[in-house]
Amino acid sequence: VVVLDAAHGGDDPGARIKGPAGHGPEGQSQAEKTFTLALSVRLRSLLTARGIQVVTTRESDTTVDLNRRAEVANHANARACLSLHAAESGSGIHLFVSSVAPAEPERFAAWKTAQATSVTRSLALAGMLNSALLHAGLAVTLGRTALPAVDSMTCPAVAVEMAPERGPDKKMVTAGLGNADYQARVAGALAAALLEWQSEARQP
């Protein structure tokens, strides 16, 4: 099972992403929640087509509490969880793993640091995503952060933030977030990495 968490939604629009990065004309802006849902839907289709069971935290523009997102992921007993985000700043794909310190599994884990037992596997998953994205010719930035929903997930979890693709000068946007080809490349690379992750997890 793979859990896809399209961040924000409903009353929580997330970041405002201005054109031309967004779908709309220059000067207008779109909400982050729109892009995260679009990426989630695209990725779900690719994974389902490859025989991977997918659980999503939202399928439409609805408000989902951060704790509820982690609950969905934890109840799914997933092999991988991706929290999908979008931003106007930076370039390419930003991969973030929880900055909680790794810990041995315990009978009862603190909710806010439940990721501690899986963070080492989350780092491995981020490495696999990184390789697939680089292979697809995408710029990748890796980091650690404290993100409430991800910190409470017990599965290997990575936050994926999609930023516009920029040229060598890191300023000129070559593919905005609304670019269908760019979205397809990102979703394809993520799907390939998750497929490889699943196959490695099945190996004894």
Next chain:
Amino acid sequence: VIPRYQTVVFSVLLVVSIVMGVVLWQLRERAHQRLLAGEESTPTQAPEVAPAENATLLVANDSDGSLLAQVQSLPLPQDPGARARVVLGKLLDLYAAPDANHPVPGGAASIAQVFLLPVPDQNAASNSSTFAAGRPTLGNSKTGLGHPRPGEPDLATTEPREPSPQPPGSQLAVVNLTGAFAANHPSGLETETLTVLSICGTLRANLPSVTQVRFLVDGQQRATLAGHADLTRIYLTADAAPQQ
């Protein structure tokens, strides 16, 4: 001929007007005295001009997710709290500049206060609510989030680590940001993480005794900076230090 009742009414109104005028004049005098008394109680000592010293700022760059150390010459006060505020103010001034690589509006005025407190409990430092600010071990030679080189995703090699005990004399910096800064901060995982990380790293570079950082906004705890980075945690500055 003016009727008698009109004369009486006019006289009464005249007396009332005069009385009101006197009362208002007295109230004005009292307010003036209070103002003068307040001025007398304010410090009259002129602020000392601190000598310029070198301060190391960890400046974020959105384009590659890095933090680069930048040395600036600043007049730094001796008081550690005031020193921290000046250094962080300069950092945020750089972010407010028009050509900033990590644009965040607000500038130095966004740092309302910085309090330095002794770390309350050594055990509390290693409890589950303490988070690394962001491990700089993931990227390349630069500090921060960094770009991995193809073939070098040594992400999985991170060993489980026990949070190190805090050395004696460790301090917790409470950084109180203004609501306007948080409201105007660009929303995004990377940009918010870089802001938090650069503040923690800058504090560590200039005040080595500061090992933990906690953030407040307008004196209150806030869930996230701008929708992503968790501000309810205590951040460890050791994890925001530049890589050697």
